[in-house]
Amino acid sequence: MSVSSSPNVPSLADFRRRYPLTVENLASLSNREAWLNRVWEIEQRWQSFQENPQKTDEVVFYDSAPKDLTVEAEFEIVYAGGTLGLLHAAVMATKFNRRVLVFDQHTVGKTHRDWNISDEELQEFVKAELFTKEEIETAVANRYQTGFVKFYDANSSIKTPPLFMDNVLDVAIEADKLLEIAAKKLKKTDSKIINNLRLARVFVQKDKVLVECEDVKSGKRRLFDAKLFVDSTGTNSPVSRQINAGKSITHVCPTVGTVAKGFTRGSDDKEIDFSVGEILVSTEDASDNRQLIWEGFAGNQKKDEYTTYLFFYDSVESKADKSLLRLFEDYFEKLPSYKKKNGAWRVVKPVFGYIPSVHHHGWDSVKKTAANRILLVGDAAGLSSPLTFCGFGSHVRNLRKLTAKTENALQANLLGENFLSKINAYEPRVAQMSSLAEFMRPTEKGKPSTVNETMNAVMAALSSLDVTVRREMFQDRISFASFKKVLMKTAKIHPSVFKKMFSQLGTKGTFWWIANIAEAALHERNAKT
The missing domain is CATH 3.50.50.60 (FAD/NAD(P)-binding domain)
Structure with missing residues (x-):
């Protein structure tokens, strides 16, 4: 990775002054400045878009x-x-x-x-005749016995234990x-x-x-x-x-993290287990218009490599600060509250990006x-x-x-x-999952605990249903019938959930939220006939 020669790129001294924790924690990298420049470059493109989303360059x-x-x-x-x-x-x-x-x-x-994925999904490479099973194995860093989702519930009226699921994002690539x-x-x-x-x-x-x-x-x-x-x-x-x-783009997930060595191993919540994937984990309530969420996935055990991500889900138009470099500062500050580091902890490489979504x-x-x-x-x-x-x-x-x-x-x-346009066609099932993801976005007037409380209700609903439902939900394959069950169970556990969400979406947003779900149901029914 080469260091950019653009005169607009901040110097290392500028990066250190503005983002001290990030610069300090990336010090083990021989190409630290190049990595910082890459993050900055991606962030600048995003900020250019966010300043005027309707403006387009004619290309x-x-x-x-x-x-x-x-x-x-x-x-x-x-x-x-x-x-x-x-x-x-x-x-x-x-x-x-x-x-x-x-x-x-x-x-x-x-x-x-x-990347993380399941073995079942990896077989698509074989069916597409791109890779053999043996070739895929050379790129597999680790496999987990199971994975789980856990939302913070200290201030939530709904307490839910970790929701475990097998064969979901359980292969580290x-x-x-x-x-x-x-x-x-x-x-x-x-x-x-x-x-x-x-x-x-x-x-x-x-x-x-x-x-x-x-x-x-x-x-x-x-x-x-x-x-x-x-x-x-x-x-x-x-x-x-x-x-x-x-x-x-209508929604986005700013994401930062690292592949690092030197986390403390064990069975405690703040210790890492190379046999368990942490799919979605929150450790605090929302603040600054963001509900921060962690992911933790072990890589190659012999190399002692463990990947952690910190991200939040948001609309393009919200007031939340979506700077990757600022999020990296939060990441390094908050990482000890998520996972324990030993004295040999060091970054192998940073991971980052803006992951788009369309509603x-x-x-x-x-x-x-x-x-x-x-x-x-x-x-x-x-x-x-x-x-x-x-x-x-x-x-x-x-x-x-x-x-x-x-x-x-x-x-x-x-x-x-x-x-x-028919090749990469819009999927109504993705639309209904986008609708559910609105639960993960804090409202300006809502309580800081609202997102965690709501997601604890969703996880409680999933835990009461067949295990295939949770797996399908996290693989974009959930049927409308199963999705309907999740919503009904969630409403029963947390009766005010839809009132709060409809208040956030407004009349127009609520109409299209319902319309997207109805479209998914119609699309599924037509596909069966």
């Missing part, structure tokens, strides 16, 4: 071409973004023999987050190792990977799409020709913002995931469930469908918006 142009560039290479698909996009690209190159280009403004196959395997496979084909290229402009023409890029280091412009452009540049994709008229409030406001000769995937599409807080699981579960439909589109030369 997609129709029926035109750059006048001063010539095409240097032709591909069938060009991908911008080298993480989740690389997985899609590798299937297209190895299974369907498509010539693809994958570029990234940093390094293709390197990510600033690690070394993301970079898995991506490295995908990159090696892709390189053995007629395809290509280019690092340090930034997307500049996309020119959509009748029979092709031209993708203009800029070399991050030299500023040199390069032009590529393709049948299809796939955008997987992440949360704040300028392409996604433009084709959605600035309404590509559609209107029949015509469903997020667009395609335009003519343009397809969005991963966080750029932003269609993953807010409860799982990661696009990886959703991408893996749908990888076979996404790649097969992409191949069908190329074969039939059906690369217009109408057909491509």
